[in-house]
Amino acid sequence: MSNDTITQSEAARRAGCSRTTIQKHLASGRIIADGSRVNLISFNEWLETRDDVQHGVQPDVQPPLHPRVQPAPTGAPAPEQVAHIVSSQGEQSQLLSFNAARTLEQNAKARLKQLEFDERSKEVVEVALVAATIGKEYAAVRRKLLALPAEHSPSIHRCKTVADVQERLRVLITRALEELTADGGSTLPKGV
Template sequence: MSADTISQSEAARRAGVSRSAIQKHLASGRIISDGNRVDLASFNEWLNLKKEAQTGVQPPLPPEVQPPPEVAPQVVTLNCSSSPDLEPAAGSLLDMKSALLLEQNAKARIKQLDFDQRSGSVVEIAVVTARVGKEYAAVRRKLLALPAEHAPSIHRCKTVADVQERLRVLITRALEELTADGGSTIPTGV
């Protein structure tokens, strides 16, 4: 047995890794082997590189930690009826009863929102935005089509008052048709 080599098991123990990890590094050439044994010089070089790479990754172990002086916990009393969005101030501590109450209130609000969504009293903003956009597009199309469709009848008008009255009638009729076609624009079951 050569003094310049160590076993794979010993290398794994010294590095704090598994034997299969050492074998992977041997296969990749990061560590040089002498048959089934690990070359001690290449192992030590690899181990130093590994330690340098890990410096700063994990904080060094702190010196023996002394328990903090006893501080009386700050108790926050919650009044659920005053504000449904009541949350503790940053850095304040809650007693167990208050923390449980806060958790129960949050769960209840989530269940209420879920119920409201299923019942249709609350809808997602994306659904409303899409529907309103479609309605505006339909109104725009209808109003922009009026000049092309009714230019001959507007042309026959004799006075400005006649043109204004004709346009008012056409626009009113177009908007009434859109209202009759649209009905309810937001689905209640979404």
Template sequence: MSSDTITQSEAARRAGVSRTTIQKHLASGRIIADGSRVNLVSFNEWLETRDDAQQGVQPDVQPPLHPRVQPAPTVAPEPAQDANCASTQNNQPQLMPFNVARTLEQNAKARLKQLEFDERSKEVVEVALVAAAIGKEYAAVRRKLLALPAEHAPSIHRCKTVADVQERLRVLITRALEELTADGGSTLPKGV
């Protein structure tokens, strides 16, 4: 089996057509056959020149899921002075090749599907849910710590030195934080 050929089924999958369509193009000579297999070079040439290409079809080589996209330049380049560059002189926008656009679209769809899967499997959680849960946790800590002076003012008042006050406060704050930790009533979503 040669690496320069692919099966008719694989060619049909890559082109987004039926196997019968590939066989018709083989019979007409638009695609070259190598026995019952499809010549990869002629297939790729045919694939690039076809008018009826379908959207959302797998490319012949899987691109990486997270391509590094360069940001667009903020300053427009100077128009070329060469007469061969008429499209830039006429301020015509440069179009993206179809295969590149199709690959970018497929990558975006793949990233969305991965995100949906991660959300269902609780690998990722909405930021708003996490922020709300953390806000509730902070509110509980705040309430507990702000209640300390009112609850323990008499015992702190009995302290004789600054060191005694500091030690008493350290013990009370530590105990309050340990109680909050021991509550086990975390309001954080699962997986956080």
């Protein structure tokens, strides 16, 4: 099964007509047949030129699948850029139908509204905010651990064996980390 063809039933569903109508256009050559299947490119071209479509009665045509196009790096894209999607090979472009372009626009607006809602409800947060907050947490841990030798060197000096020094350091580090945890908990934003 080729990705460039669809069944006659699927073509009829997309066009909002009967399978007999599709077969009639295949026989007349307006749509190109690929065996018993319908060539997708010729079908889309035929859909664009149809004048017997009853708008509001027949379903919108689903746009063909294309790879995602990266947004223009600066400013708003030119109208020509909005109307064309370049294939992954970069060799051919296909003009989007009005319905396909409208669907793409509505999907983009819906994704933006969903992101705004998620930001307001604290479901997502900015990466920079999380990185700054975690940086502050790590700095507090670092300061606390680096202060241990200066504060506790007399008690460490009194240790007789390496095992005593190791045990004393383990106790001091554990106590310092517990104090950091008890100092009001995390300063991470809500939801992180």
